[in-house]
Amino acid sequence: MADVLTIYGDSISGNCHKVRFVAELMKIPYRWIETSVLKKETRTPEFLALNPAGQVPIVTLPDGRVLAQSNAIMLYLAEGSDLIPQDAYARAQVVQWLFWEQYSHETVIAVRRFHKHYLQKADADIDPTLLPRGEKVLGLMNDHLAQRRYFVGERLSLADIALVAYTRFGHEAGFDLAKWPHVQTWVQRIEANLGL
Amino acid sequence: MADVLTIYGDSISGNCHKVRFVAELMKIPYRWIETSVLKKETRTPEFLALNPAGQVPIVTLPDGRVLAQSNAIMLYLAEGSDLIPQDAYARAQVVQWLFWEQYSHETVIAVRRFHKHYLQKADADIDPTLLPRGEKVLGLMNDHLAQRRYFVGERLSLADIALVAYTRFGHEAGFDLAKWPHVQTWVQRIEANLGL
Known part of the structure; x- marks a missing residue:
């Protein structure tokens, strides 16, 4: 298990880029695991165990908990920052x-x-x-x-x-x-x- | 302008029901303005001035500000309640x-x-x-x-x-x-x- 945020993402996917953009703006250390939709790497038993919906991006937190949906992940990572208005x-x-x-x-x-x-x-x-x-x-x-x-x-x-x-x-x-x-x-x- | 929350909704739309359910659980007073998709009441100039996306539900707050997207409206109305976990x-x-x-x-x-x-x-x-x-x-x-x-x-x-x-x-x-x-x-x- 990694001690940093892990992003499972496809480099051609804008949805996956969103998560990377926020991690970088927030200076959150992360590792990226390339997961290709075209190569059906989101359809393997291992990936479906992490996300039954078979979609990227997902992140795993350092303690192993999983989160899916690009915009939900961004809201989680950016909480408390200027990327989300306080009002x-x-x-x-x-x-x-x-x-x-x-x-x-x-x-x-x-x-x-x-x-x-x-x-x-x-x-x-x-x-x-x-x-x-x-x-x-x-x-x-x-x-x-x-x-x-x-x-x-x-x-x-x-x-x-x-x-x-x-x-x-x-x-x-x-x-x-x-x-x-x-x-x-x-x-x-x-x-x-x-x-x- | 109403002094309560106004929900523009279509009674046959589950998306619109969501907003009503949360308003009722939260005991937020509201008025409901029936807005039919089938009758193209979401395509009138008056409605498009409130929501250029031409979708219901929308709410207008007592001060006239507008909010669209059923799930965004629910998150706004339910903030601080047990309907959203604190963790x-x-x-x-x-x-x-x-x-x-x-x-x-x-x-x-x-x-x-x-x-x-x-x-x-x-x-x-x-x-x-x-x-x-x-x-x-x-x-x-x-x-x-x-x-x-x-x-x-x-x-x-x-x-x-x-x-x-x-x-x-x-x-x-x-x-x-x-x-x-x-x-x-x-x-x-x-x-x-x-x-x-």
Whole structure:
């Protein structure tokens, strides 16, 4: 058993990057165990014993306890830090964006990226609803960012980290971010915050 | 402007029920504004001004501030109560289940229920992946509940409330809960907790 945080993650997964970003911002020592979805390493008996849902990322704490779901892991690791606002309503807004990201954004942008960029499918073989849904998602973000530098409040929060994870790979999903200039500028800002 | 919490919700939506359940358990006074998805009342300019994502539930606080996303609203309303464990890891487990519910459960059980029960589609006209995915979701819950009375810890938490919201309508989605007896018993337990 490691005496530091262990992250089981796939290096091509934005969901897994989120956990790494927070660990690095928080200066939490960790080891990374590469766990490939494409190689079905999330479907082995050993992995399913850690997470019956068969999804990465997961973390194991130094005492062996497991936690799954990227945004839940971020909230756990970042508790008490500036990445989560102290004000109850601002905190709730961050959490609101985290749920919106998983329900409405990841299921479109990340899924289209996976089929187009990693499975190398032709556009005609990809769910045709993903393109207009992705444009709507990016349009909503662009409107929100028109007068704001960060998603909630005046500084980086988990909302930005969750949302940038796949937005920054929008081109791999077939979305030219130049069409959503506030999003494009914000991606550059958050990447600078994350030292990318 | 109301001097109490206002819930904009659709009475047929489990996501909206969650918010009502928590308000009632917490004895938070509220008014309910019926907002029908089928009647496209979530697509009016007035509603989109409150929530650009066009989704229910939302709440407006007595001062007019808005919050969206059912699970984010529950976490906000229930903060400091027994519905959220005080222990950091147990709390994180509740949050983990909330994200799993929105990503892996609602997108299958609630979606199939909507198409089958409300849009009255024939099974052949419903996404064929939803049936095996729903069986997998219910199987995972059944395994988790084999040795447990509640999803996290020894008492009712937001994890149970989020997960029961659509599981209790499993039959309307075409799933006979008798096939997953631990789930069936747990649904009855949580409904009793909620006074249903």
